[in-house]
Amino acid sequence: MGKNISVYLPDDQINFINAQKEGASQVIQKxxxxxxxxxxDRSGYDDVAAAAAEIGRSGGLEDAVRSWxxxxxxxxx
Amino acid sequence: MVGLDTGYFMGMMLGDGGIIGHWEALKEKETAPCVSVLTxxxxxxxxxRIGKPQQGRKMVEGIEKTxxxxxxxxxxxxxxxxxxxxxxTPYIDSIIIASFLENGCNEIHTKDRKHFGAVKDKxxxxxxxx
Numbered sequence: 001m002g003k004n005i006s007v008y009l010p011d012d013q014i015n016f017i018n019a020q021k022e023g024a025s026q027v028i029q030k031x032x033x034x035x036x037x038x039x040x041d042r043s044g045y046d047d048v049a050a051a052a053a054e055i056g057r058s059g060g061l062e063d064a065v066r067s068w069x070x071x072x073x074x075x076x077x
Numbered sequence: 078m079v080g081l082d083t084g085y086f087m088g089m090m091l092g093d094g095g096i097i098g099h100w101e102a103l104k105e106k107e108t109a110p111c112v113s114v115l116t117x118x119x120x121x122x123x124x125x126r127i128g129k130p131q132q133g134r135k136m137v138e139g140i141e142k143t144x145x146x147x148x149x150x151x152x153x154x155x156x157x158x159x160x161x162x163x164x165x166t167p168y169i170d171s172i173i174i175a176s177f178l179e180n181g182c183n184e185i186h187t188k189d190r191k192h193f194g195a196v197k198d199k200x201x202x203x204x205x206x207x
Contacts, residue, residue: 033107036078036145044142045104049097051136052089060127065087068123072192075167 078108080177080201081144083116084188086136087123088206096206099186111182112144113173147176164195177201 009017017024055061088096103110117137124133140146147153149172156175160166166174170192177185183201187193190205 036108040109040144041142042104044139044144045100047139047142048086048136049089049100051132051139052086052097053092055090055124055127055129055132055136056092058127058129058132061090064123064127065091067126068083068087068119072167072169072189075169 078145078180078182078184079103079106079110080180080182080185081110081112081116082173082185082187082189082193083113083119085186085206086116086120086140088188093206096186099206110144111147111177111180112140113147113176114149115169115173115176117141117146119169145180147180149176153179166192166195 017027020027022030085096089100117140120137120140121130121133124130124136153172153175156179157168157171160171160174161168170189174185174193174196178196178198178201181200184204185193185196185201186204186206188206190207193203194205196203
């Protein structure tokens with residue numbers, strides 16, 4: 001998937017891209033990936049999994065989830 | 078980008094092995110998944126209801142660390158209104174779906190076939206965990 005698009009870049013960024021060993025697409029993709037990951041902490045994945053497992057051990061979870069589904073379905077607006 | 082609906086996290090709490098494995102695999106991806114801010118509220122509400130508010134908060138903090146949290150804005154509510162008007166999708170679902178579409182998610186993970194199954198957007202594939 002994906003497609004070619006045309007974008008404007010100032011001279012300093014074009015000079016930077018031209019100075020890289022990789023092609024322009026690779027450099028831009030890498031830069032965008034870094035922006036998308038900025039501030040993200042991968043340890044959070046383990047925190048979420050651990051908390052979910054702990055919550056899963058609670059009594060009444062299945063009933064609460066069923067009720068949450070019913071609330072969404074009932075959407076009164 | 079991957080969008081994760083509230084049901085995805087409910088499935089994780091209920092021990093759905095497929096979802097837990099998928100979540101582990103997301104760790105290796107280069108792009109952070111997207112989660113609607115409404116989902117954070119739903120997790121907090123559910124865990125308050127079952128008497129586990131601290132664990133709910135811990136889960137939400139972990140999501141904030143790893144995922145891009147999508148706020149609701151005018152473009153999102155405009156799209157959500159169209160989804161509700163066109164398909165009768167409940168408003169919360171509409172807002173969550175619209176948040177994903179407006180932010181360029183091309184894969185949406187949910188357990189809700191009834192409402193998310195109606196998403197007819199060529200740019201986004203809906204993955205239903207059942």
